[in-house]
Amino acid sequence: MSNFPIIFLILAAVVLVFGFGVVIQSRRKKPTPVIAPAPVVEVVAAPVVEKKRSFKNVLAGAVSSVLGRGEINDTSWDDLEEALLRADVGVKVAQALLEPLRARVKAKEISTPAELITALQNDMSSRLVGTNRELNFDASIDGPNIWLMVGVNGAGKTTSLGKISAQQVALGRKVLMAAGDTFRAAAGEQLQTWAERSGAEIIRGAEGSDPSSVIFDAVQAANARKFDLVLADTAGRLQNNTNLMEELRKVRRVAEKGAGTVTETLLVIDATTGQNGLSQARLFADATQVTGVVLTKLDGSSKGGIVFAIETELGIPVKLVGLGETMEDLVAFNPTEFVEALCSTT
Ligand SMILES: Nc1nc2c(ncn2[C@@H]2O[C@H](COP(=O)(O)OP(=O)(O)OP(=O)(O)O)[C@@H](O)[C@H]2O)c(=O)[nH]1
Ligand SMILES: [Mg+2]
Numbered sequence: 001m002s003n004f005p006i007i008f009l010i011l012a013a014v015v016l017v018f019g020f021g022v023v024i025q026s027r028r029k030k031p032t033p034v035i036a037p038a039p040v041v042e043v044v045a046a047p048v049v050e051k052k053r054s055f056k057n058v059l060a061g062a063v064s065s066v067l068g069r070g071e072i073n074d075t076s077w078d079d080l081e082e083a084l085l086r087a088d089v090g091v092k093v094a095q096a097l098l099e100p101l102r103a104r105v106k107a108k109e110i111s112t113p114a115e116l117i118t119a120l121q122n123d124m125s126s127r128l129v130g131t132n133r134e135l136n137f138d139a140s141i142d143g144p145n146i147w148l149m150v151g152v153n154g155a156g157k158t159t160s161l162g163k164i165s166a167q168q169v170a171l172g173r174k175v176l177m178a179a180g181d182t183f184r185a186a187a188g189e190q191l192q193t194w195a196e197r198s199g200a201e202i203i204r205g206a207e208g209s210d211p212s213s214v215i216f217d218a219v220q221a222a223n224a225r226k227f228d229l230v231l232a233d234t235a236g237r238l239q240n241n242t243n244l245m246e247e248l249r250k251v252r253r254v255a256e257k258g259a260g261t262v263t264e265t266l267l268v269i270d271a272t273t274g275q276n277g278l279s280q281a282r283l284f285a286d287a288t289q290v291t292g293v294v295l296t297k298l299d300g301s302s303k304g305g306i307v308f309a310i311e312t313e314l315g316i317p318v319k320l321v322g323l324g325e326t327m328e329d330l331v332a333f334n335p336t337e338f339v340e341a342l343c344s345t346t
Pocket of ligand 1: 151154157159160181187234235268295296297298299321322323324325329
């Protein structure tokens with residue numbers, strides 16, 4: 001009986017130690033809080049995946065028939081050449097792609113249809129990769145950056161400007177639109193809607209007023225109010241109309257008279273117009289020092305091969321591609337995905 005208090009004490013000590021152990025263990029096991037992935041990532045990722053499928057696989061038919069034969073023969077070359085021309089890569093580029101491949105087949109470097117298709121795809125990609133496709137924004141200049149949109153009627157200038165605005169606002173930049181298409185009153189309305197949609201502000205002029213002065217005013221206002229970027233819309237014009245091309249030269253000159261600098265002149269080309277876009281590009285580039293191309297309507301075009309002609313023959317990078325009419329339907333041009341999609345047989 002005299003042992004009872006000692007046993008009691010030992011039991012109490014065991015309970016205490018066990019109790020501490022549980023507390024410490026449970027503290028250790030306490031899960032570190034998990035930061036849930038931002039749902040925004042999911043939202044952004046979905047449409048991009050969707051867009052990849054929007055390029056037309058215009059070379060798929062030729063690729064399938066070349067692969068379907070046991071050997072590389074004259075018909076293989078005819079199929080590829082015809083498909084490249086139909087996709088509007090242009091005669092020069094088609095030849096420049098196929099001639100070296102013919103030589104490699106002759107030299108037995110390439111012997112199977114599958115090797116030929118892989119080599120063609122690699123050559124097409126290598127013509128496009130390595131080009132700088134960033135939009136030029138220079139944060140070190142005094143005053144706002146100015147980006148000009150130019151191109152023929154209906155190419156997609158105003159729509160692309162609206163989509164670019166949304167992307168730039170999302171990057172945290174203060175954007176002011178300049179409604180330099182004073183030719184039609186409806187053009188200003190259209191741009192106003194895009195300004196509201198994308199979170200930008202807008203300066204408009206009266207219908208028929210001088211586009212240069214509207215853009216000049218916008219640049220001055222942007223500078224005074226510390227905007228980062230002026231996105232200037234212009235009226236569509238035919239590249240062979242010398243007066244209107246002269247007007248565009250003036251727009252560019254006057255835009256830089258004040259505090260801003262034109263850091264990007266984007267030529268908007270409708271991909272469905274194919275080779276015609278090449279002569280447009282040449283004349284606009286002469287008039288306005290084009291720094292990049294926005295290729296619109298690639299969602300509906302079977303002439304996406306024009307990308308090769310524009311880049312190879314003019315050396316102007318395709319920076320953005322339009323894949324539809326909504327605000328999200330403008331993506332950075334990714335050459336590898338593009339070439340894969342052109343040749344995809346699935
Ligand atoms: N499917 C498709 N439609 C587009 C794309 N980009 C523009 N559009 C449509 O093309 C039409 C003309 O677009 P605008 O942006 O008004 O063209 P614009 O060059 O400003 O025309 P003007 O000011 O009249 O010279 C509109 O119906 C647009 O919705 C695109 O990438 N895909
Ligand atoms: Mg317009």
